Amino acid sequence: xxxxxxxxxxxxxxxxxxxxxxxxxxxxxxxxxxxxxxxxxxxxxxxxxxxxxxxxxxxxxxxxxxxxxxxxxxxxxxxxxxxxxxxxxxxxxxxxxxxxxxxxxxxxxxxxxxxxxxxxxxxxxxxxxxxxxxxxxxxxxxxxxxxxxxxxxxxxxxxxxxxxxxxxxxxxxxxxxxxxxxxxxxxxxxxxxxxxxxxxxxxxxxxxxxxxxxxxxxxxxxxxxxxxxxxxxxxxxxxxxxxxxxxxxxxxxxxxxxxxxxxxx
Ligand code: ADP
Ligand code: MG
Numbered sequence: 274x275x276x277x278x279x280x281x282x283x284x285x286x287x288x289x290x291x292x293x294x295x296x297x298x299x300x301x302x303x304x305x306x307x308x309x310x311x312x313x314x315x316x317x318x319x320x321x322x323x324x325x326x327x328x329x330x331x332x333x334x335x336x337x338x339x340x341x342x343x344x345x346x347x348x349x350x351x352x353x354x355x356x357x358x359x360x361x362x363x364x365x366x367x368x369x370x371x372x373x374x375x376x377x378x379x380x381x382x383x384x385x386x387x388x389x390x391x392x393x394x395x396x397x398x399x400x401x402x403x404x405x406x407x408x409x410x411x412x413x414x415x416x417x418x419x420x421x422x423x424x425x426x427x428x429x430x431x432x433x434x435x436x437x438x439x440x441x442x443x444x445x446x447x448x449x450x451x452x453x454x455x456x457x458x459x460x461x462x463x464x465x466x467x468x469x470x471x472x473x474x475x476x477x478x479x480x481x482x483x484x485x486x487x488x489x490x491x492x493x494x495x496x497x498x499x500x501x502x503x504x505x506x507x508x509x510x511x512x513x514x515x516x517x518x519x520x521x522x523x524x525x526x527x528x529x530x531x532x533x534x535x536x537x538x
Contacts, residue, residue, distance in 0.1 A: 274343070275479040276303040276326065276448055281340030283321050286333060295321040297503040299340070305447070308480040310494030310512070312487060312527065317500040319483045323452050325349075326481065327365050328357050344448065363393040366446035368470070370453035372433035375440070376425040382409070382436055383421035386443070393444055408439040412469055431462040438466065442473050449474050452483040467493065487531040491516055499524050 283296040296318040303309045311319050324330045326342055328349055342349040344365070349357070361367070369375050377385055386405035387398065394401070409417045412435040425433055434454065441449060451470060455463040471493060474480055482493055490497055491512060499507040499521065507524045509515035519525045 274302060275305050275345060276301070276481070277341075277343040278302070278322070278326070279341045279343065281322065281325065281342060282338045283318075283325050283330070283335060284338055285335055295335075295503055296325070299500075299503075299505050301498055301505065301508075303448070303479040303481060305477045305479050307495045308482055308493050310490035310497040311481065311483045311500060312485065312490055312497060313500035314527075315485060318503040319485075319500055320452055321503075322500070323450050323481055323483050326448075327361055327367055327450055328352070329361075329367070359393070362389055362440075362446075363444045364446055365448045365450065366441035366444065368434075368437050368441040368449065368451040368454045370456050372430070372437040373425060375437060376433065378425055381422055381424060382428075386436075386440060389440060390443070404443065405439075408443045409436070411473060412436070412439045413465065431458050431466065434458060434462075434466055435469070438469055438473065442470075445475055445478070447478050449478055449480045450483075451480060453485070454482075455489065456484070456486070463489075487516075487528060488535070499527065 278299055278301040281296060281299040282294065285293045285295055287293065299322055301309065311322065313319055321330065326344070326349060337350050344360070383402060383405050386408065387401045390396070390401040390404055391398065406417050406421055409421060414420050414432065414435055420428065420432065428436065454470060455466050458466060467489060482490070484490060494512050496510045497508070497512055497515060498505045501523050507519065507521040516528060519528055
């Protein structure tokens with residue numbers, strides 16, 4: 274099993290000491306070759322779970338009262354920071370909704386890609402630079418030499434997201450975590466970016482795809498889980514069947530809402 278989340282609970286403690294249970298008794302499994310779609314309305318705990326997998330939540334305020342996150346059999350929650358750093362980027366690639374939050378504003382695009390490559394791969398700077406440029410091309414960036422020398426804020430949102438995808442996928446991670454990877458983009462660009470992610474992730478990697486957009490899930494996911502108020506309330510290994518006959522009333526209402534929105538377009 275590539276990823277096994279067992280009875281995971283994640284809470285946040287605020288400045289007053291109050292505790293907010295953001296994820297409660299979550300159980301999820303992901304094999305290589307699968308795309309697990311995690312859906313649910315805003316605030317249901319999707320990002321809390323996905324960020325926990327890469328141990329990217331600031332802690333404090335986050336803490337883990339319960340559970341394990343087994344990545345290739347190793348518990349991410351008890352892993353040393355040094356080992357975590359080795360996993361991130363190389364074994365676990367992340368693509369987030371807000372690329373500006375993940376790209377450094379101070380460094381040129383190619384330099385950021387090269388730095389990530391050199392952190393994990395034993396290769397020359399020249400080879401790393403070639404690889405970075407190659408990946409900018411792969412994610413559909415046309416004027417690569419210009420974009421490579423640009424700073425993140427000089428790019429459009431769609432371009433930034435393409436760079437994030439290159440960053441997340443270029444080292445061939447076993448697990449890709451994509452949290453609302455297209456939510457901030459124009460509808461036309463969304464489809465292109467999704468296609469890219471579909472084409473570029475390795476066939477034997479597992480993808481944890483977080484989205485509130487059921488259309489995205491129906492296009493991409495091989496299995497899915499629905500979250501509500503921090504809990505997984507329904508899981509399905511057969512998305513087509515799920516969309517045809519959702520069991521939980523909340524899943525039914527999610528699908529109804531999504532259909533209504535589609536009609537309004
Ligand atoms: P989703 O991704 O489904 O929209 P989140 O996981 O972001 O949901 O949020 C779940 C709950 O956790 C919310 O109540 C949110 O306020 C809380 N939360 C998320 N991140 C933090 C944080 N860094 N500090 C405090 N509370 C947080
Ligand atoms: Mg979120």
